[in-house]
Amino acid sequence: MRWRTRLTLWAAAISAGLLVVGFAWLAERALAGFAWLTAGHLWLALLITPAIGMLVVGLTVRFFPGAQGSGIPQVIAATRLAGQHKPVGRLVSMRIAVGKVGLGCLALLGGFSAGREGPSVQVAASVMHLFHRWLPHARIIRAPDLILAGGAAGIAAAFNTPLAGIAFAVEELGRKLETRTSGVLLSTIILAGMVAIGVQGNYNYFGKLSAQESGWGTALAVLVAGVACGLLGGVFSRLLLWPQRHAHWRLWRWRAAHPVWFAGACGLLVAVLGLISGGMSFGSGYGITTQIINSGADLPWHAAITRFLATVLTYFSGIPGGIFAPALAVGAAVGADIAHWAQLGSAALPVVALCMVGFLAAVTQSPITSAIIVMEMIDSHGMVISLLATALVASAISARMGPELYQQLALGFVRAQSATPARDAIK
Incomplete structure (x- = not known):
């Protein structure tokens, strides 16, 4: 059963890493698309940016509530609510992951000043939460810990920085890891980062700066x-x-x-x-x-x-x-x-x-x-x-x-979800 658990978690990490890498590729195409649309005619942004903003928010409100904003506060809120055995389906789910990727890229096509790294946290956490139901024994790994590991895996894959993903898990998302499961969960974070490296190469996100302290x-x-x-x-x-x-x-x-x-x-x-x-x-x-x-x-x-x-x-x-x-x-x-x-x-x-x-x-x-x-x-x-x-x-x-910032924003999602009927209960 231990190896079945590990294989399930590693499959989740690989899936999360691949989805985040795909998100990065689509985001780059969207940024290039906006540059192409406005090349030589930057004033077109006065029409394109408001129109796409209205379309994106309209779709978010109608079909993907919970996908707005960064995604990191939603993941923090989900870890708290899952720890209380409350529903988290409106914060981390494959529906939200699809909306986050599609609408996030559409917003970049409109020229908005946004990034894909925070959203990648919510996307990866959604993937890991999905895999929780396929664990051979769901109680072996707590749902909050798996959501936390997914969010950190998102950072590791998005920035191509596995070490930063581990630090992010401890410092920002969860503040602690269960001792009995920390090794397994950390391996999923590292694996997601390795997937990004394997697909995109061992690159530096912003290049290389050679400098020494003096x-x-x-x-x-x-x-x-x-x-x-x-x-x-x-x-x-x-x-x-x-x-x-x-x-x-x-x-x-x-x-x-x-x-x-x-x-x-x-x-x-x-x-x-x-x-x-x-x-x-x-x-x-x-x-x-x-x-x-x-x-x-x-x-x-x-x-x-x-x-x-x-x-x-x-x-x-x-x-x-x-x-x-x-x-x-x-x-x-x-x-x-x-x-x-x-x-x-x-x-x-x-x-x-x-x-x-x-x-x-x-x-x-x-x-x-x-x-x-x-x-x-x-x-x-x-x-x-x-x-x-x-x-x-x-x-x-x-x-x-x-x-x-993120902890305070997460409180708003916790309050909103606590007031929501429990039809999205954890499965």
Whole structure:
């Protein structure tokens, strides 16, 4: 029975890894499609982005409720509810996984500032939850632990960073693993990451940054990046929590009553920001960040501002889409601005990396995961101490400004699901 359990879990991990890799491929095609549609005619985004936003949110509300937003809060909520033997079918299911992939890619085709990495967490968790019913003895592995492992496998496969997936499981999703099952579950996380490596190759998500830590200059860069990104990331988190914490405001009541029209309005503003930025705020931000890391590309001073605002508006719109890649793009743009103002020249890239990890850590308040993700994505093992230090500083500052973003958002899903009739009970 032990080997049947392992084989079932490994089959689940392979399936999750393949689905996440397929999601990545479709997302890349969608980003390329938007670039093709607006090539030489960027003003077309004023029509395309609002229209696709309305279509995506309309389909989400009608057919895929629970697929909106990042997906990470839904997985956190599902682990809590499953631990209480409450239904989770409206948070993790194959219906939601299909909607997350299809509608998430459609939103990228519309130019929204969203990523696929957070949604990959919900997609992989949905796959793992499906396989729970096929375990030879369902009580061998608890449903919450399997959902948690699925979410972490999604991070491992999406970023091609198995180590970050393990850190994410412990630090953000579950905060603990059952001792008797931790080895088996960790093997599923690693296997999902290995599937991504096997299909896509052992690549670095943003390329490779060759840099080493160097004394007091590095210490000053850590302090500046940590404080600046901690403050900015704290503001970002508070903005994303605004609808949940002030649901009585007229704007959010109107959004609840007219989600499709609200999405159209957000899409129009995202398009305007894209025009102002010369197209830099459209999409996930992957392309721009890669250019900065690999070739030190110069950005206009407003790149961080337009990307920041476009990502907030994209989240407000209610489309299925994550904030990981856009957050890294904001951090990279902030780092480029700091390096330009300080006239760092060839020393700019380490500051860019520090700001990437600082902003991501401030948004998620998961410093270890953020440091490992950035370290693995740009192969910057020579900066491991400074990346971790920046993440800790930024996370500490953000924590003084508000609660943890994903944990707080998850509370909203827990409350909503607790009030739902138990027709979606765990099987």
